[in-house]
Amino acid sequence: MLIVFINYSPLKFVFYRLKKFLSMLFVFAYMMDVMIIRDLDVAKMFFDDTRRRILHLLKMGEHSATELARFLGISLQAVSYHLKLLEKHGLIEVSKTVKKRNLVEKYYRASAKIYVISCTLAESQFFGSHVKDIASLAIETFGLRCKAEKFSELLRAYFKLRSKALEDVLAWRRRSIERGLGPALEFLTMMRMVSYPEFDSLVSEFSKIVGGDGNGSEKAA
The missing domain is CATH 1.10.20 (Histone, subunit A)
Structure with missing residues (x-):
């Protein structure tokens, strides 16, 4: 009898990337095209390098605070702080929530494909x-x-x-x-x-x- 051992690690990676790609398409399809920013307090959000990088990532696809912290190489606390500010000013929104054990993790996406400061x-x-x-x-x-x-x-x-x-x-x-x-x-x-x-x-x-x-x-x- 021939026994074949399959290494699932590469397959898991492929499915993960496919899932992220489909997620990106879904997010891009449901974002508004353009947001014209005429409020100075909202415009100030773009004068911070970390927030600009977060917005760039969230325009590419939905991500959790944990994922963003890993991508940017900064603390989860710092990412959460910036996410709260961006959400407060309407630049990002919660796309879904995922329950992991006793915690509920939020996933965010950008509110628009293009932001224009008036x-x-x-x-x-x-x-x-x-x-x-x-x-x-x-x-x-x-x-x-x-x-x-x-x-x-x-x-x-x-x-x-x-x-x-x-x-x-x-x-x-x-x-x-x-x-x-x-x-x-x-x-x-x-x-x-x-x-x-x-x-x-x-x-x-x-x-x-x-x-x-x-x-x-x-x-x-």
Whole structure:
């Protein structure tokens, strides 16, 4: 009699991956297409690197706090803290609950496929402060010889125009946005942005502070 011993470990892994893939398709199908964020308190959630990484993972598929902690390499307590904030502000939602022994584990998914911070928030003091930090870091990183305040103004104008262009492009859609359209969406957004008269003014102002060497002709503040 021939006895065959089957190693179930690879099969278990395959079924696990298949389950996660089907879960991802289910989550993606039931997420809203676009969430336009006009509330500053909600927009502030995106200025934290850990929360951005959590949102990225939850747009790919549903996950529990335990899984997220393992993926991100941070404590379960830290993940739970960020999940509570994201859920409170409507950026994620509970997709299902699973009972494990005496515990009930929640699984989360993103509330939308695409989040867009409205161009109206570019005028806020909080956003301006954040852009100033980016401008200062960029000047130091790229060796730009321009005033930090001026470069910050240009960045702020750019972010405002880009958000406006993205909102315009998303308003054109005739069907649900499918995965893989990111490059096309980015292209359409850029083409829409360069069509604005304000973009020409932005390029003109940028040219004034950038010399032929690409670093800029003005002295940094």
